[in-house]
Amino acid sequence: MTARVRLIPFVVVGFVACISSLLQTVSAVAQSPSARTAHLGRKSHAPAVKRSARVRAINAGEMQDLLKRDGSHPLLVNYWATWCDPCRDEFPDLVKIDKQYRAKGLDFIAISLDDLADINSAVPKFLREMKAKMPVYLLNVADPEPAINSVDRGWSGALPATFLYNNKGEVVYKHFGRIKVDELRAAIEKLVSSKQ
């Protein structure tokens, strides 16, 4: 009985929060497009997912530049595509890892191998669904081989593929196929705790 009484404030707060978010959504939908844009432009209310769902096309050279480290932060890179089921399956875990470790100094970029035609449609749509906030790029190359070989000589191009670099740009962990979350977390922990 006492436990139930103690729960009451939480239930009330939860209910109020639900109603208020519902009201906000209704009012946002009711606004004119220009008013809505202005609303989104205000930083405190702008949903981060919308901003980060922009995907930039890069070539192989630009990809290599992204992988370079200047000694400050380790880097996690995930190669994926919306047409790849295990990529989609593992993405929520990667979003969690990004959320958990970004503040601890881990940089994280996702590189899509989708068709360029999907850069403004299927790719950002999936990222919005995932509430992904990491920078996402789309590798646009006529011949994928030089790009694959420049990342890792032992990689055949199988997706998904995940690489973890230390702040010197050395690969300290790699995995082809769906990630093993515990293994990846352990590898990240080593990097963010050792401050190397």
Add this chain to the structure above:
Amino acid sequence: MKRLYVVSLIVALAAIAIAGNARSISTDIPAAPAIGATIVDFTLPDTDGKDHALNSLKGKNGTVLIFIAVQCPISNAYNERMEKLAQDYKARGISLVGINANSTEPAADVKKHAAQNNLTFPILKDNGNKIADSLGATRTPETYFLDANNKLVYHGRIDNSRDLSQVNSSELRDALEATLAGKPVEKTTANAFGCAIKRAG
């Protein structure tokens, strides 16, 4: 209650410590045989469960093994090209054999998919991905061209693009033509993006 919390904390810390000692590079898949290595004969069942030895399927001038998939869009983008390769080279003594090593795709699905996509070449089911492991295969589609003596002469992609209109280098065809002409294969490996083979376990 407090004791339970302390115990779970200790268990969690122990788990982290154990996980932390795991090797830092995760590459569970064995490396592919080197170019020039002889591929040992193996036996796998077809989609009806009937066993076939590699040596019973091989062509007099060589054999192309292609790891394929039912659900991978990249592999599916190559269905017509794979069938055409099989037809083009059958008469010239090179046979094409598909292998499905995805643990998520049972033989019945593989059979149905082949019928729907008019794939007439034999397709074997690599249960437990034993052959994928011995060949170091990681993605679909991934090809291995063995010469008449089962020596690996080419390993890699079919061509440079899943989009047929963008194809400007066909490494597998080049390897087949070179071998048929008695010449060495110029480009013995080439990579492309594809779907990871879904291994068992």
